[in-house]
Amino acid sequence: MQDLGIRVLFDGENGVRLLLGLIVTLKLSVITIIASCLLGTLMGLLMTLRNPIIHTITRVYLEFIRIMPQLVLLFVTYFGLTRAVGINLSGFTAAVIVFILWGTAEMGDLVRGAFISIPKNQFESGTALGFSKLQLYRFIILPQALRQIIPPAMNLATRMIMTTSLVVLIGVVEMLKTGQQIIEANRYTAPSAALWIYGTIFFLYFLSCWPLTILAQHLEKKWEK
Structure with a gap:
């Protein structure tokens, strides 16, 4: 029988090494996703302000991040910044910086879109009922905004x-x-080991992203009721 290369997965510590690589991937992902959600929410709120200076700065930042490929940003940060400024960055640190910049821009735009889509009468009704600004956002605006943010935010995380x-x-x-x-x-x-190694990597990526997809679908169905 022809050796299909699957045995490579079980030779020595190859399987364990792949799992350790997965841990590095998930560590990078978790750090950048959490930071992007926090900073992106702040950026999205700033983008809703009617301040022309803040609006211009956030818009330029958003468009710059969207136009520039993530790979170019990685190279500029890891290779360019190190030589130009003399900062010694590890590859992991450079990746964290780039993905947070990217995630913050994307999340900020999601938050901005969710807030501006809420009808103005929701704000007016809350004010008429005597809600403070904090209560207005906590009990009326944020619950509605979250329903719109969560599904695309899950997609961004994957x-x-x-x-x-x-x-x-x-x-x-x-x-x-x-x-x-x-x-x-x-x-x-x-x-022929490449087929089995890359197949296993594909499967591990799928297992990493699939729970987020299921969670997004669950929340969508729950909020539709």
Whole structure:
């Protein structure tokens, strides 16, 4: 029977190494997602203010991040910033900075869109009922905004998890980089190992993102009732 290369997954500590790579991927994802949600919410609230200076700054930042590919930002931060400013950044730290910048911009736009979509009569009704500004946002505005933010925010989180695979190009040894190392080490003894290694990586990415998709669907159905 032809050796399909699946045995490479069970040779030595290859399987454990892939799981350790997954931990690095999830660590990077969790840090950047949490920070992006917090900073993105603040940015989204700032974008709703009727201040032309703040509006211009946040809009330029949003458009710059959207236009610039994440890979270019990674290279500029990891290679360019290190040489230009003399800051010694690890690949992981550079990736955290770039993904937080990207996630904050995307999350900020989601928050802005959710708040401006709420009808003005909701604000007027709360004020007429004697709610303070804090009570107005806590009991009327935020619950409605969250219903609109959560599903696309979950989608953004899955995109951020998948996009972490780019950090392999700046030397971060995460799941994809580990898989490439295993394939390279066994390219002569098990030429077909790549199929099984990349298949396993695909499956692990799926397991990482799938719970978020299920949660988003659950919340959508719950709020529709």
